[in-house]
Amino acid sequence: MIKVLFAAAEGTPFIKTGGLADVIGSLPKALLQKEIDIRVIIPKYESIPSHWKEQMTPIKSITVPLGWRTQYCGIETLVYEGIPFYFIDNKYYFGREGLYGYEDDAERFAFFSRAVLEILPHIDFQPDILHCHDWHTAMISVFLKTHLSSTEFYRKIKAIYTIHNLMYQGIFPYSILSDLLGLDDHYFTIDTLEYHGQINYMKAGIIFSDLLTTVSKTYAEEIQTPYFGETLDGLLRKRKKYLYGIVNGIDYTIYNPNTDPYIASHYVRSLSKKALNKEKLQESLDLPINSEIPMVTIISRLVSSKGLDLIAHVLEDLLTLDLQMIVLGTGETKYEELFRSCAGRYPHKLAVRIQFDDRLAHQIYAASDLFLMPSRFEPCGIGQLIALRYGSIPVVRETGGLKDTVQSYNEYTQEGNGFSFTHYNAHDMLYTLKRALQYYQDKKIWDRIFKNAIHCDYSWKKSAEEYINLYQCLLHKPDPK
Structure with a gap:
């Protein structure tokens, strides 16, 4: 059985600002039905409703290295519809209203990315694949290939990185390279994290991940062009052999006109x-x-x-x-x-x-x-x-x-x-x-x-099969293309 850990900044039903949360809330259910050992990890935000927080069970507390810092990390869990969700607790980083838009977002999500890796031995889960989503989790792939590459526990873990929206890249000052990420200037080059004199998390995820996906086939082609590429089109063309477009789906148990509790009259074909x-x-x-x-x-x-x-x-x-x-x-x-x-x-x-x-x-x-x-x-x-x-x-x-x-x-x-x-x-x-x-x-x-x-079928069934094919190919070495 393939073991996969999703890492993301948000996920339904716990916390949502956009479509990313819907994917994180629904795709794992489709993967579980196909016998993937799937788990999900997100930050424990202050904005998560209290009825969910009350159901979370603490596992343990650890410390997470972040540059010269050593930060507290609480690990909590909750099983939702058969899927274990883990929550990273640190009130300094996540005990505030909202999810994004703070001046220290570089630090907050560098911490989250490092914490995702550090908690794995403590939750007794060694994933075959870390599936990272958008710029907030891009540094997972970097930390995996730099700080932890020589550690036996992490050596065989593969990373897949999904671009949900290339517009939002996570661009921060050069000073975080050493201060937060614990990396030297060998990683401040055009072929690594450097981006017009700054650090670009999205770029890092694209470079350091084993495979890349985005959320439709046409978008995978479009982002390799200057108009849609948000200045990363050259890099994406360079990595096109490893880039796949898999269209998103929706949860047909939630969106069903024949059972929807919110609507006045149920219907299917009428x-x-x-x-x-x-x-x-x-x-x-x-x-x-x-x-x-x-x-x-x-x-x-x-x-x-x-x-x-x-x-x-x-x-x-x-x-x-x-x-x-x-x-x-x-x-x-x-x-x-x-x-x-x-x-x-x-x-x-x-x-x-x-x-x-x-x-x-x-x-x-x-x-x-x-x-x-x-x-x-x-x-x-x-x-x-x-x-x-x-x-x-x-x-x-x-x-x-x-x-x-x-x-x-x-x-x-x-x-x-x-x-x-x-x-x-x-x-x-x-x-x-x-x-x-x-x-x-x-x-x-x-x-x-x-x-x-x-009569169209845009449930997650077909797309989940495409993701599983990528997982299998990545673990068995041959190029999926």
Whole structure:
């Protein structure tokens, strides 16, 4: 049995700021079903709800070396849905509100990365593979190959590094090289950790890990180009032999329109029962109740990378169409104010909720006819996968995971589960949305598109098999490609 330890900065159901947490909460369950000995480790944040903290069992306390420091590390555990989760406890680093954005993030996550390795002998678990996620855990691969490479316990452990979003790299001053990481200037070169005179954690993870993955096949190709590569495209091209794209999935036990406890009417293949959810949502959001009017929704972080500038450019045009719109999310002030302002002028056409509300999100997916996601770039995307599961037809830009998971409807073959456009252009987006609205008026065609969408399988089953194939190939030496 292959033994794998996931290391990440967040994971559902304990703590979440974005899609990374969903992956950490759901992919291990799919791996467990395929007889992988899978465990997960995250920091014990102050923000973890108390009912979870009360269920944690202390294992022991140890000290962790970090540069010239020796820091306290408490080890606690909790088994959730058959998977052991471990929590690194240090109140100095994690006993504060929120997860990221502190001036000492370099130190906090260097400590976490070193602690992941140091606790292994104390939890009686010697993984075959350490699967590290995003820049917060990138230094695990570095510590494994530098400080611990000569230690028998660690010698055979392999490291896989998954890039969830290349934009966020963890870039810090040169001074941390010795002070925090305990490394000399041999590791401050263009081929190691040096990055324009600073230290780049993401770059370190890419260089020092045995294999690399990212969260869709198209994104794996895109990040090897200057436009998407966030200045690391040359390095990723150099390591392309070791880079794989595996599309994310979603947990079909959580996102299931036939059992979802949050929605008004359960449905699987029935548009009429889905429409009951629309009427209930219209009532709760003070929109005119009309099951026939097309409902277009946005559930997103309200930031420019999600294509919000495209929407802003044509929002007035959109609201002149015969439709209702719902926006749920938080983000940049200019977008929040834009949507609030428009909702004030079009109260019968636009409902805006500037908040994070998981229950309401489920209700919106179940009620809506179209799901708008025109991202400038999108490593994978979770929203469109949930939308497909609920028969809310995605309208997306062809980038990253959106391109891999949404196929534009073809009226001649009747294939396709959504609508897409290629260029990052507001009027191309508006044209595509209008095309979708035209098809919505033909109930026979719309029923076909609806069925195409809900019959897609973006559970974790297939992707888990791809990860296991990588694990097996890495442990048995031959190149997976």
